[in-house]
Amino acid sequence: MSPAIHETRILAVLVLALLAAALVAAGVEFLRRSPYTVPQTLLLAWNRFVTRVLWRTEVRGSFDLPRDQGAVIIANHSCPFDPGFIALGVDRIMHWMVAKEYCKHPLTGPFLRPFAVIPTSRSGQDTAATKMMIRYAESGELVGLFPEGRINDTDRFLLPGRLGTAMVALKARVPIVPCYIEGAPYDKRSILGCLLMPAKARVTFGRPIDLSAYYGRENDREV
Structure with a gap:
């Protein structure tokens, strides 16, 4: 040489x-x-790449709440990665209710635990999880709920919603922020199968719903 x-x-x-x-x-x-922990920062960066590049997600509307304002975010449930779509428009950590088995699963657990998700049973009647959501919202945190209770893999626009969303917001005395997700990828066979599917997704944020006129009436069925 x-x-x-x-x-x-x-x-x-x-x-x-x-x-x-x-x-x-x-x-x-x-x-x-970064204002987040190292695992949170890395996972949020990965989420932004997947949702923006692979699934070409468009965000409509805006999340206009002060950083110290708690809120309950509700959305339709169209695929396992729905919280990731909503995260594109919310520059804060959100605490989502997640089925207990996913929190313990060796594949999904490491992605969920850094965001302090709230493990819950699939029955929809988990008092401990509900109380945890209320505490988070009361302390100025964001909590997320899918009122449908499961992924909507039917042709229906929305599945019947479960009771409790308004109660959490009323007890915590915070607004509700509605979101709608469309065009998200969904593979019935596997969660990982979604990552191989191209899509053109869109998440739309509605205006916060002020429930202050109903504070103290969370046990009133008419409310």
Whole structure:
């Protein structure tokens, strides 16, 4: 090998090493400045890539609440990644009710635990989970609910909603923010199958619903 070729290779290695060091430094600085934990930051970045690039998600409307204002976010349930679509329009951590088996599953659990999801039973009658949601909302956090209770894999526009959404908002004395998701990918055979499906999704945020006129009447059936 001639000295010139040897020097060129050494120079190329040095340039690549400098580029790698610069990328690492930029990544460390990005993580340092992020208001979230390292796992949250990495997962949110991955979510943004998947929803924006793979599923070409469009966000309509805006989430106009102060950062210290708690709220209950409700949405239709069209695919397992629905919270990720909503996260595109909400620059805050949300606490979603998630079936207990997903929280314990070795594949899905590591993606859910960094966001302090609220494990719940599929029966829809989980007092402990409901109380946890109320505490989060009262303390200025965002909590998320799918009133349908399960993924809507039918031809119906919406499944019948379960009771409790308004009660959580009334007890916590926070507004409800409605969202609607359309065009999301869904594979009945596998959650991971959704990642292989192209889509053109859209999430629309409605205006916050102020329930202050009904505070103290959460046990009133007419409300």
